[in-house]
Amino acid sequence: MTTRSRRWFLRLGAAWSAALVACRSKTAPPGAEPRALGAPVSAYGSRSRFDKAARRVFTNTRVPLEEAASGTPLHDNYGIITPSSLHFERHHSGVPEIDPATHTLTIHGLVDRPLVFTIDELKRLPSVSRIHFLECSGNSLSQWRGGGSPGFDVQQIHGLTSCSEWTGVPVSLLLRECAVDPRATWMLAEGADACKMTRSIPMTKVMDDALVVYAQNGEPLRPEQGYPLRLLLPGWEGNSNVKWLRRLKAMDQPAMSREETSKYTDLMPDGTARQFTFDMEAKSIITRPSGGDTLSGPGLYEITGVAWSGRGTIARVEITIDDGATWTPAELQTPVLPRAHTRFRWRWQWDGRDAVIASRCTDDTGYTQPPLADLIAIRGRNSMYHNNGIQMWKVAADGTITNANRA
Amino acid sequence: MPTVRSVAIALFVVTQGISPAITAAQSPTYGVGRAPTPSELKAIDIDVTPDGKGLPRGRGTAVEGKEVYTHRCETCHGPTGKEGPQDVVAGGQGSLASPAPQKTVGSYWPYATTLWDYINRAMPFEHPSTLTADEVYATTAYLLFLNGIVGEREELNETTLPAIKMPNRSGFTPDPRPDVRTPLKKKDRPPNENW
Numbered sequence: 001m002t003t004r005s006r007r008w009f010l011r012l013g014a015a016w017s018a019a020l021v022a023c024r025s026k027t028a029p030p031g032a033e034p035r036a037l038g039a040p041v042s043a044y045g046s047r048s049r050f051d052k053a054a055r056r057v058f059t060n061t062r063v064p065l066e067e068a069a070s071g072t073p074l075h076d077n078y079g080i081i082t083p084s085s086l087h088f089e090r091h092h093s094g095v096p097e098i099d100p101a102t103h104t105l106t107i108h109g110l111v112d113r114p115l116v117f118t119i120d121e122l123k124r125l126p127s128v129s130r131i132h133f134l135e136c137s138g139n140s141l142s143q144w145r146g147g148g149s150p151g152f153d154v155q156q157i158h159g160l161t162s163c164s165e166w167t168g169v170p171v172s173l174l175l176r177e178c179a180v181d182p183r184a185t186w187m188l189a190e191g192a193d194a195c196k197m198t199r200s201i202p203m204t205k206v207m208d209d210a211l212v213v214y215a216q217n218g219e220p221l222r223p224e225q226g227y228p229l230r231l232l233l234p235g236w237e238g239n240s241n242v243k244w245l246r247r248l249k250a251m252d253q254p255a256m257s258r259e260e261t262s263k264y265t266d267l268m269p270d271g272t273a274r275q276f277t278f279d280m281e282a283k284s285i286i287t288r289p290s291g292g293d294t295l296s297g298p299g300l301y302e303i304t305g306v307a308w309s310g311r312g313t314i315a316r317v318e319i320t321i322d323d324g325a326t327w328t329p330a331e332l333q334t335p336v337l338p339r340a341h342t343r344f345r346w347r348w349q350w351d352g353r354d355a356v357i358a359s360r361c362t363d364d365t366g367y368t369q370p371p372l373a374d375l376i377a378i379r380g381r382n383s384m385y386h387n388n389g390i391q392m393w394k395v396a397a398d399g400t401i402t403n404a405n406r407a
Numbered sequence: 408m409p410t411v412r413s414v415a416i417a418l419f420v421v422t423q424g425i426s427p428a429i430t431a432a433q434s435p436t437y438g439v440g441r442a443p444t445p446s447e448l449k450a451i452d453i454d455v456t457p458d459g460k461g462l463p464r465g466r467g468t469a470v471e472g473k474e475v476y477t478h479r480c481e482t483c484h485g486p487t488g489k490e491g492p493q494d495v496v497a498g499g500q501g502s503l504a505s506p507a508p509q510k511t512v513g514s515y516w517p518y519a520t521t522l523w524d525y526i527n528r529a530m531p532f533e534h535p536s537t538l539t540a541d542e543v544y545a546t547t548a549y550l551l552f553l554n555g556i557v558g559e560r561e562e563l564n565e566t567t568l569p570a571i572k573m574p575n576r577s578g579f580t581p582d583p584r585p586d587v588r589t590p591l592k593k594k595d596r597p598p599n600e601n602w
Contacts, residue, residue, distance in 0.1 A: 062492050064532070093529065106443055106451055114448065115440035124439055177435050188454055195529035196536075198454060247451055255454045256518045258525035262510060265579065271504030273515075275579040370587040378587050382508050386584075 053077075055086055056155050066094035069136065071159020074287045079333070080131070080306065080341040082162035084217050089224045090136050090160065092259075093194035096244055100220075100228035103192065105212065109249035112179035119214060119228050122169055128211065129167040130234065131340045133308045135280045136160035137237035137264055137385040143372055144381050147405030150394075153291040157403065158391065161283075161308070163341035164225075166232050168213030171206050171248070184250035188257075189231045192246040199240045200254035201233065205278070209234050212245060235310030235339035236278040237385070239264050269380035280310035282369050283388035284317055284344070284361035295399035298352035303330070306341040309363035313337065316362040317344040323356035323392070324371070330359065350395070356404050358392040372407045455524040459569030462523065466564040467545025469552035475542050476549050479531045488512075488553045493532070497553040500574055513554025517579055519571040523547045544568070 053076035058069045069090040072082055089095075100119045108114035139160035142148035148157055171187075180203075187206045191197040201210070211232040214221060221227040226243030233241050239259060254260065254276070266274040284307030289295060307314045314336055318327035333343040344359065362368040372389030394404035443451075455461040476484075484490075488497030488511075499509025508514075512522060527543045529535045538546065548563040556571065557563065563571075 067532075093532065093535065106448070108443065108448060108452070113435065114443050116443045116447070117440040121439045125437055177437060177440065179435075190451075190454070194535050195532075196453065198524075198528070249452070249454065251456070253456055253458070255524070256457050256521050257454070258521055258529070261518065261521050261579075262512075262516050267503060267508055267510070268580075269504065271508070272578050272580050273503075274582055274584075277582040277584065279582070279584065281584065365585075367585050374587050381506070 053086065055089065056159060067092055069138075069160060071155050072162045074154050074159060074161070074285065074306065075290055075292070077287070077306075080163050080335075080337075080343050081217060082164060082341075084164065084219070084222045084225070087134075087162040087164060087216075087222065087225055088136065088160045090138070090238060091193070091224075091243075092197045095223045096193050097223065098192060098228055098244060103228050103246070105229060105245060105248065107174055107178045107248045107250075109188070109251050110181035110184035111175070111250050112181065113177070115174075115178050117174070122212065122214060122229070125169045125173065127167055127169055129165055129215075130211065130232075131163065131165045131335075131337050132232065132234045133161055133163040133280075133310075133339060133341050134232075134238050134241060135162075135283075135308070135310075137239060137277075137280065140387040140389070140391075141384060143387045143389055143405060143407070144376065144384060147372060147407045148403055150402040150404075151291070152403040154285060154287050154391075157291075157405075158285050160238070161306075161341075163306075163308070164216045165218065166211060166213040167215035168211040168229075168232065171210040171212055171231075172208075174212065174248075175207070175250070178250075180250050183252050186251045186254045188247070188249040188251055188255050189240075189242040189245060190247040190249070191226075191242045192244040197239075197242060197259065198255060198257040199242055199260055200251070200257065201231075201240060202276070202278075203250070205233060205236065212248075233278070235280060235312075237264060237280055240278055264385060266379065266383040266385050268383060274383075277386060278310075280308075281386065281388045282309035282311065282314070282361050282363040282367050283307065284314075284359040284369055285391045286319075286357060286359050286393060289395070289401055290393050291401055291403045293401045295350060295395065295401070297399065298350050301348050301350055303346040303348045303357065303359075305344055305359055307344055307359065307361035308339070308341050309361070309365075309367070310339060311367065312339070312364045314342040314361055315364045317342070318360050318362075319346045319348075319357065320360075321348060321355050321357050324358065324390075327360065352397060354397055355395040356392050357395060358390050360390050372405055376407050453524075453528055455520045455527070457518045457520050457569065459520060459565060462520070462565040462568060463540045464565055465540035465544045466562050467541050467543070467548050468562050469545070469549040469557065469559045471541075472545035472547070472549025472552070475538065475546045479534075479538070480546065483532060488550065496550055500554070503575070503578070511554065512550050513556060513574060515575050515578070517573055517576050519547065519551060519556075519573055520569050522550060523568060 055070040286305040330344040330346040392404040483493040499514035
């Protein structure tokens with residue numbers, strides 16, 4: 001189990017039960033009248049010591065921690081913005097410590113005017129802020145092989161997705177400044193981490209909506225998210241959003257780097273592999289209540305979660321409480337933004353009997369999130385990446401909730 | 408800014424080997440940033456493409472690479488490249504369509520140049536970019552030898568390396584998604600699985 005608090009649901013469930021079905025929760029004694037002086041003002045705020053939500057570090061004996069991942073506690077998040085401290089991580093050779101005063105971005109290759117920019121110079125250029133999710137294409141990896149154990153919770157299964165407001169400069173602006181050659185069809189992006197992590201990006205995407213970003217949620221990027229500069233490709237697999245960005249090279253072919261050949265490719269049952277599978281397809285998850293929660297008794301519970309699509313905007317989220325037999329629309333919390341987490345809510349009157357609950361979403365391209373079994377029927381069990389299957393949670397009569405995915 | 412512009416054009420010609428005749432580009436809008444110096448570009452422009460562009464002069468054989476591998480690679484990748492504990496780099500050919508596929512250099516990697524590029528930029532894991540160009544050629548040769556792709560004394564250099572055809576060179580396809588339409592037809596759905 002994680003360290004995160006499960007008392008939230010018990011507490012809230014109890015309160016709602018008291019209000020709505022007049023049941024058996026105890027009334028807390030009134031607190032003492034506050035008299036002691038509080039803490040003074042401070043230079044940089046921190047959360048309450050009572051709040052314990054934390055990333056879950058995924059470890060096994062094989063992978064060094066510099067090459068590991070940690071997942072966002074989706075269960076403990078509200079709204080659509082992931083606190084920067086809780087944004088998921090996946091590194092390939094650790095988090096470098098980079099002095100922004102010495103870091104530069106070099107743009108070269110098939111351009112007429114190669115240019116080097118300091119971070120200060122980038123901040124002088126016209127900027128944009130956009131709210132976008134980032135999801136590791138290896139998120140929900142366990143779902144390809146059996147759906148994960150019943151004890152798996154939402155953070156463990158799906159924690160490699162987060163959503164932030166990002167601020168930076170359109171790469172198209174920088175490329176115009178460099179006078180990019182029309183023969184450039186690909187753009188190599190390279191990080192300043194120890195492995196110089198490298199991906200090739202089609203120029204169409206680069207010119208469409210790619211950003212180099214220096215800020216996240218109103219402050220400079222966190223080191224784990226690429227401080228002082230990263231590439232942001234809205235809706236595309238996390239790995240292609242190169243962190244600690246030091247170089248962009250306009251090219252007439254992909255570099256065929258290690259990450260885009262031997263790693264982030266999707267192996268099919270016939271032994272061929274799909275390459276340059278960048279889009280993160282539409283996906284939704286019920287985050288509360290979810291695996292590991294215990295409902296305190298029959299009554300009203302708000303079902304909530306997040307939905308997102310790398311191809312556009314969430315058009316619809318539906319909820320089932322009867323194992324997929326019937327689906328009813330959930331309420332979408334505005335703003336509903338393209339390529340961003342979208343918060344959904346649905347009021348559930350639990351009758352106290354066994355139930356299987358799930359969400360599924362549809363984006364504005366008309367694409368609907370598929371059942372896990374349908375994904376596996378097409379792609380087999382060895383494709384590792386891009387699993388966007390429906391997540392089911394089993395609610396038992398005693399209120400306990402477990403992962404019901406099985407495939 | 409004629410000075411900056413002429414430097415930029417000169418650099419462009421040097422780095423790309425393309426005639427300055429086509430560089431009649433629009434002038435910059437913002438005038439922010441500066442041209443990199445040739446030595447700055449040389450230091451950072453490390454990528455190698457499948458056609459061999461970016462490979463420095465150098466050479467190495469599997470016999471020489473075995474020395475490097477034993478001292479710098481074996482702890483993580485095993486005595487024959489198959490033992491781990493980190494990525495298995497040898498074997499696995501013919502396994503990709505099986506229930507337990509092994510994605511190794513020999514079974515999966517489509518380009519030998521990728522191997523050179525990755526060893527050069529990222530290996531050894533804890534001490535990347537500490538191998539000489541010759542050592543990278545030699546280590547690449549040894550890994551290809553372990554996979555039965557080159558002979559033990561076959562020399563790899565900037566000409567022979569990009570000419571190698573990897574066994575899984577044609578194993579990759581473009582992204583066909585969206586590939587799963589909901590609901591699937593009944594005949595496409597696996598039996599006894601939920602939904």
